[in-house]
Amino acid sequence: MATSxxxxxxxxxxxxxxxxxxxxxxNPYLFQNDTVGEYFTRLRREDPVHYCAESRFGPYWSVTKFxxxxxxxxxxxxxxxxxxxxxxxxxxxxxxxxALELEMFIAMDQPKHDQQRKAVSPVVAPSNLxxxxxIIRERAGAILDSLPVGEEIDWVKLVSVELTTMTLxxxxxxxxxxxxxxxxxxxxxxxxxxxxxxxxFEQRREELIQCAMYFKGLWDERIDKPGGNDLISxxxxxxxxxxxxxxxxxxxxxxxxxxxxxxxxNSISGGVLALNQNPGEYQKLRDNPALVSSMIPEIIRWQTxxxxxxxxxxxDAEIGGKQIRKGDKVVMWYLSGNRDETVIDxxxxxxxxxxxxxxHLSFGFGIHRCMGNRLAxxxxxxxxxxxxxxxxxxxxxxEPERLLSNLVRGITRLPVKLHAH
Amino acid sequence: xxxxxxxxxxxxxRSVEIDEGLSAREAALFNSVPGIDGxxxxxxxxxxxxxxxxxxxMDRVGPPEEGGMESDLIQFAExxxxxxxxxxxxxxxxxxxxxxxxxxxxxx
Numbered sequence: 001m002a003t004s005x006x007x008x009x010x011x012x013x014x015x016x017x018x019x020x021x022x023x024x025x026x027n028p029y030l031f032q033n034d035t036v037g038e039y040f041t042r043l044r045r046e047d048p049v050h051y052c053a054e055s056r057f058g059p060y061w062s063v064t065k066f067x068x069x070x071x072x073x074x075x076x077x078x079x080x081x082x083x084x085x086x087x088x089x090x091x092x093x094x095x096x097x098x099a100l101e102l103e104m105f106i107a108m109d110q111p112k113h114d115q116q117r118k119a120v121s122p123v124v125a126p127s128n129l130x131x132x133x134x135i136i137r138e139r140a141g142a143i144l145d146s147l148p149v150g151e152e153i154d155w156v157k158l159v160s161v162e163l164t165t166m167t168l169x170x171x172x173x174x175x176x177x178x179x180x181x182x183x184x185x186x187x188x189x190x191x192x193x194x195x196x197x198x199x200x201f202e203q204r205r206e207e208l209i210q211c212a213m214y215f216k217g218l219w220d221e222r223i224d225k226p227g228g229n230d231l232i233s234x235x236x237x238x239x240x241x242x243x244x245x246x247x248x249x250x251x252x253x254x255x256x257x258x259x260x261x262x263x264x265x266n267s268i269s270g271g272v273l274a275l276n277q278n279p280g281e282y283q284k285l286r287d288n289p290a291l292v293s294s295m296i297p298e299i300i301r302w303q304t305x306x307x308x309x310x311x312x313x314x315x316d317a318e319i320g321g322k323q324i325r326k327g328d329k330v331v332m333w334y335l336s337g338n339r340d341e342t343v344i345d346x347x348x349x350x351x352x353x354x355x356x357x358x359x360h361l362s363f364g365f366g367i368h369r370c371m372g373n374r375l376a377x378x379x380x381x382x383x384x385x386x387x388x389x390x391x392x393x394x395x396x397x398x399e400p401e402r403l404l405s406n407l408v409r410g411i412t413r414l415p416v417k418l419h420a421h
Numbered sequence: 422x423x424x425x426x427x428x429x430x431x432x433x434x435r436s437v438e439i440d441e442g443l444s445a446r447e448a449a450l451f452n453s454v455p456g457i458d459g460x461x462x463x464x465x466x467x468x469x470x471x472x473x474x475x476x477x478x479m480d481r482v483g484p485p486e487e488g489g490m491e492s493d494l495i496q497f498a499e500x501x502x503x504x505x506x507x508x509x510x511x512x513x514x515x516x517x518x519x520x521x522x523x524x525x526x527x528x529x
Contacts, residue, residue, distance in 0.1 A: 074466045074490060114496060125499040126527030358460045358469075365466035367493050374529060 015042055024055045025062055025333065026090045028406040031307065040064055040336035049320040057090045060310070060329040061319070064336040066343035066361065068320045072311060072332050074366040076109065079311035079330060081368060083107035088368075089407050090310050090331050091192075100205050102251035106259075106368060116252065117371060119238035123171060123231045124372045131229070132170060132375075137382050139166045144383075144390050147418055152397055155414040159383070160268040167379055168260045173230035174218070185211045186261035189254045195404050212250040219249075231256060256372075262408050263305040264376045268383060269400075269411040270303030271295075274350045276396040281352045289388045295352035296380045301360035302350050304335040307409050309364055334361040335409065393419040423513040423520070427454045428475075430526040441515065445508035445522060446470045456524035463509040468494040469528040470508040471501070475521035479504055482511060482520070499529045 015038040023039055030036035043050050043064045050062040063069050072079050087093030087107040094101045105116035122128060143162050147153060161183055168186075169179040188207045191197035198204045215232065222228055223236040235241040235252070244252070275282040285291050310331045317324045324330060338361050341347045345354070363370035370376070387394060395417045403410030422438040425448045429435070439448035449457040449470075458469035474482045484503070485491035491510050495501055508522065 070461065070464060070466055074464070076493075110493070114493075117497060121497055121529075122499070125529050127499060358458055359462055363460075363467075365461050366490075367497070369467055369497075371497070374527075 015039055020047055020050070021053065023050065024052050025050075025336075026052070026055055026057055026060065026331070026406045028404050031406055031409060032402050032404045034402055036307075036335070037339065040333060040339065044336060044340060049322040051322070057092070058329065060090055060331050061322070061324060062336075063319055063330060063332045064340075065320065066337040066340040069332040069334065069337040069361055070365050072319060072330060073309070073364055073368070075317075076367050078314055078317050080109050080314050081107050081113070081309075081311060082109050085312040086310070086329060088309050088311075090308065090329070091407070100208055100250070101247055102208075102254060103245070103248040104251035104255040106255050107251075110367070113367065115240040117367075119240040120231060120235060120252070120256070121371055123229065123234055124375045126374055128229060129374055129378055132167075133378060133382070135170055136167055136379060137386065139163070139170070140379075140382050140386050144386055149391075149418045149420050152415050152417055155272055155394070155416040156265070156269050156411055157413075160265045160411075160414075163268060163379060163383055164261050164265045167264075167375070168257060171231050171256075171260065171375075172218075173228070173232065181211070181214065182257055182261065185254065186257045189258050190262060190405065190408055208250065208254065211254070212246065215249075215253050259370070259372055260375065262410065264379050266305045266408070266410050267300055267303045267376065267380055269414050270305075270409075271299040271380065271384070272394050272416065273396060273400055273411065273414060274299060274302050275394075278350045281350060282393075284352060285388070286392070289385070291352050292381055292384045292388070294354060294357045295384070296377050297357040297360060298350065298352050298354055299380060300362045300376065301338050301344075301357070303409060304338050304360075304362050305409055306362070307335040307407060308333045309368070332361075332364075334364065337361045390420070391418050392421045395419060423448075423515065423518045425449075425513070425517075426519075426521045427456065427472075428521065428523045429456055430524060439513050441513055443513050445472065445511040445513065445520070448513060449508060454524075456528075457508060458528045459509060461509075465490050465494065465507060465510055468498045468507060471495065471498040471525055471528060472506055472508045472511075473502060473523040473525070474504045474506055474511075475523060476504065478517070478520055481516055482506060485510065497529070498525075499527070500525055 025036055025039050048065045053059050063072055081088050083093045105113045140163055143159060165179050165183045168182050187197050188204055193200055218232050219236050222233045308331050313324050313326055313328045315326050339347045363373045397417045398415035400411050401413040403412050423441055424438055426434055426436045427449055435454050437448055437452035446459045446463050450459055460469045461467035491507050495505055
C-alpha cells in the first residue's frame with residue numbers, strides 16, 4: 001500500500017519518536033513546512049544510507065552524507081540517470097498517466113548524454129558569460145531601480161523571478177515582451193496537480209506542447225541563419241542536436257528553462273532570508289562588500305535549490321556499508337550532505353566568509369554536474385553587488401511561503417521592505 | 422619538495438614548491454595560485470582544476486586514461502586541447518620536478 005498524501009500530512013510530535021524504518025524524507029510536506037532538516041540530521045547520525053520500504057514513490061534508498069553522495073554521483077557506470085529506468089528524481093519519470101515522455105540529457109547515460117551536453121554547454125561556458133555580464137547587470141539594475149522603498153513588496157515576484165526570467169530570455173534570445181511565458185513553462189514543468197499550478201496532468205501536457213510549438217517557431221527562424229550565440233541557434237546548428245526527435249527537443253529545452261529558472265530564483269530569495277536570519281553576517285557584508293564572492297557559494301550551499309538527484313542501480317553495489325541491489329532507486333540528498341558536519345565545518349550555520357565555500361553539493365558532481373553553475377553564480381553576484389549599491393537593508397517583514405515539492409527547494413513568497421542608504 | 426610553475430592566461434609565471442605525494446591541484450591551492458577552483462576537494466569529480474600541460478612535459482605526464490573518470494569529466498571543460506588534464510590527477514612525483522602547467526582563463 002502506498003502512503004496517501006493525507007497520511008503524509010500527519011506530523012509526529014518529535015522526529016526522534018518515529019521508528020527509523022518509517023522515516024520517509026521524500027514526503028513533500030516536510031519541505032513545505034521546512035522541517036525535513038531534522039529528519040536528515042537523525043538519518044546522518046543513525047542510519048546514513050537509509051531504506052524506505054514504503055512510500056508513494058515506491059521503495060528507495062536515501063544517501064545522506066557528503067562523501068557517500070559524491071561516491072554515487074561519480075559512479076555513473078553503476079548508478080544510471082536513464083529516464084526509462086525512472087530518471088533523476090524520486091518521483092519516477094514517465095510514471096504518470098497523461099504526462100509527456102520527455103527526453104533530456106540530464107536523464108540519459110553515456111554516450112548520448114555526453115554528445116548533447118557538449119552541444120549546449122558553450123552557451124554557459126565562462127567566455128560566453130563574459131559577454132552576457134553587462135547585459136545582465138544592466139537588467140538587474142533596472143529591476144532594483146523600479147522597486148518602491150519603504151513599502152511591503154514580494155521579493156520573489158518582483159526580483160527573483162524577474163531576474164532569472166530576464167537572464168533566461170537573454171540566453172535564448174527570446175522575444176522580450178513574451179518572456180513571462182518562460183516563467184510559466186518553468187513552473188509547469190515541475191508541477192503536479194496537487195501544487196495548484198496546473199489542474200491536471202492533461203493541462204500540463206497541453207501547456208508544454210504549446211511551449212514546444214513556440215520554440216519550434218524560433219528554431220525554424222534561426223536554423224538557416226549563420227552564427228548566433230543563443231541557445232536555440234546553437235542547438236539548431238550543432239550536428240549533435242539539430243535532428244532531435246520532438247520529445248527530446250522539448251525535454252532539453254525544458255531542462256534548460258527549469259535549470260536556469262527555478263534554481264537560481266530560489267537562491268536569490270534564500271540569500272535574503274538567510275541574511276535576515278543571521279544579522280551578524282549581514283553586517284559583515286555591509287562592512288565589507290568584497291565578501292560577496294565567498295557569500296555566493298555559501299548561499300547556494302545554504303539554499304540547496306535542488307534537494308536531491310536520484311539514480312537507479314544497474315548492478316549490485318555497496319554504499320556506506322549497505323548492500324544495494326540491481327534496480328534499486330538511490331536518492332542522493334544534497335540538502336542533507338550540505339549539512340554534513342563531518343565534512344563541512346559548522347555546517348548548520350550560514351557563514352559568508354567560509355574558508356572553502358565552494359566545497360558543497362548543490363551543483364552535484366560527476367558527469368551530470370550542473371552545467372549552468374557559473375551562470376547561477378554570475379546572476380547572484382551581480383544582484384548582490386547591485387543591491388549593496390542601492391539598499392542598506394532588504395528587510396524580511398513576514399513569514400516566507402515555501403513550495404510543496406521534494407525536489408525544488410522553493411520559496412514562493414517573501415515579503416520584504418527596502419531601506420535606502 | 423617538488424617544484425611546479427603555473428603560467429596564468431595573462432602570461433604571469435608563479436613557481437611554487439609542494440610536498441611529494443600531493444597533487445598539482447594542491448600545489449596551486451596551498452600556494453594561493455589563482456586560476457584553479459578545485460570545487461570537489463580533489464577527488465576527480467568536477468573538472469574545475471583544468472590545466473594545459475606544457476608541451477615539453479607531456480611525455481612524462483601523459484594523457485588522461487581513456488574511458489576513465491578524468492576523460493569523462495574533462496570533455497565538458499571549456500577550451501580543452503590534447504594537453505588538457507585535471508590538476509588533481511597529476512601526482513607530484515620526483516620525475517615531475519620542474520613541471521610547467523598553463524592555466525585557462527576561467528574554470529567552467
